[in-house]
Amino acid sequence: MRLGALEAGGTKMVCAVGDEKGRIRERRVIPTRTPEETLPEMIGFYREQGVESLGIGCFGPINPVKGMKGYGFITSTPKLAWQNCDIAGAFERALGCPVGFDTDVNASLLGEITFGAARGLSDCIYVTVGTGIGVGVCAGGKLLHGVMHPEAGHILMRRRPGDSYPGKCPFHASCLEGLAAGPAIEERWGAKGAELKDRREVWDLEAYYLAQACVDFTYVYSPGRIILGGGVMHQEQLFPMIRRQYRELEAGYVKNSQTADLESYIVPASLGDDQGILGCLRLAWEAKEG
Numbered sequence: 001m002r003l004g005a006l007e008a009g010g011t012k013m014v015c016a017v018g019d020e021k022g023r024i025r026e027r028r029v030i031p032t033r034t035p036e037e038t039l040p041e042m043i044g045f046y047r048e049q050g051v052e053s054l055g056i057g058c059f060g061p062i063n064p065v066k067g068m069k070g071y072g073f074i075t076s077t078p079k080l081a082w083q084n085c086d087i088a089g090a091f092e093r094a095l096g097c098p099v100g101f102d103t104d105v106n107a108s109l110l111g112e113i114t115f116g117a118a119r120g121l122s123d124c125i126y127v128t129v130g131t132g133i134g135v136g137v138c139a140g141g142k143l144l145h146g147v148m149h150p151e152a153g154h155i156l157m158r159r160r161p162g163d164s165y166p167g168k169c170p171f172h173a174s175c176l177e178g179l180a181a182g183p184a185i186e187e188r189w190g191a192k193g194a195e196l197k198d199r200r201e202v203w204d205l206e207a208y209y210l211a212q213a214c215v216d217f218t219y220v221y222s223p224g225r226i227i228l229g230g231g232v233m234h235q236e237q238l239f240p241m242i243r244r245q246y247r248e249l250e251a252g253y254v255k256n257s258q259t260a261d262l263e264s265y266i267v268p269a270s271l272g273d274d275q276g277i278l279g280c281l282r283l284a285w286e287a288k289e290g
Contacts, residue, residue: 032079
């Protein structure tokens with residue numbers, strides 16, 4: 001089966017072709033400009049490749065709920081040119097093939113469920129920590145949408161005592177994204193995370209907020225595993241720090257076999273930054289199978 005995969009980001013569009021076994025055959029990266037400039041180039045790529053269906057994991061906010069008015073649209077994104085863009089419909093009309101559509105973070109979670117660290121789990125979470133923070137949730141074997149899609153990257157945080165940083169999010173100063181996403185790290189410390197690798201105080205504070213969020217996710221979603229991905233999580237020294245602070249914040253309230261072993265409960269993404277594309281292949285396969 002020849003499946004198309006589109007990891008649609010605010011900076012770049014990663015277009016790929018592969019199959020249901022996760023084998024990627026072709027890949028092309030296209031800068032994200034306006035829909036009028038970018039969509040025709042992407043459509044041309046998938047036409048050349050003769051795809052039978054397409055899976056899209058898209059930056060948001062979006063409407064991924066089939067049957068709801070506005071399904072397939074990018075909605076109130078800060079990328080103004082893309083607001084109210086019927087991205088799924090544009091590909092469906094142009095290519096004449098089925099299109100699967102979901103958030104970029106849900107696509108990453110689906111990639112890990114199908115091919116990676118969440119295989120065999122019916123309840124799990126994927127958190128991407130980068131320019132923003134997004135959270136994908138699988139509950140009872142199904143990706144969670146609700147009336148839109150979870151925005152758990154904006155859960156409100158209890159500030160660490162002594163932290164006076166006002167927060168980067170323009171909507172909620174003290175939400176997870178506002179305190180712990182890449183732009184917050186850069187503004188707080190005056191340099192990008194990659195330049196701060198040896199500054200333990202940077203990552204100790206980052207781990208505090210990520211650990212607090214993981215505790216909240218444990219209580220709210222009861223996942224069998226929490227996977228942390230995205231550019232910030234390339235700082236591998238974060239993982240033991242998060243696990244230690246998780247244990248302190250959780251304070252022994254939850255007692256089960258999953259959280260007893262935090263090294264297998266809070267884990268890094270496992271697919272070498274291809275989890276989004278691989279999840280999009282799964283979306284395409286599901287759309288083709290109906």
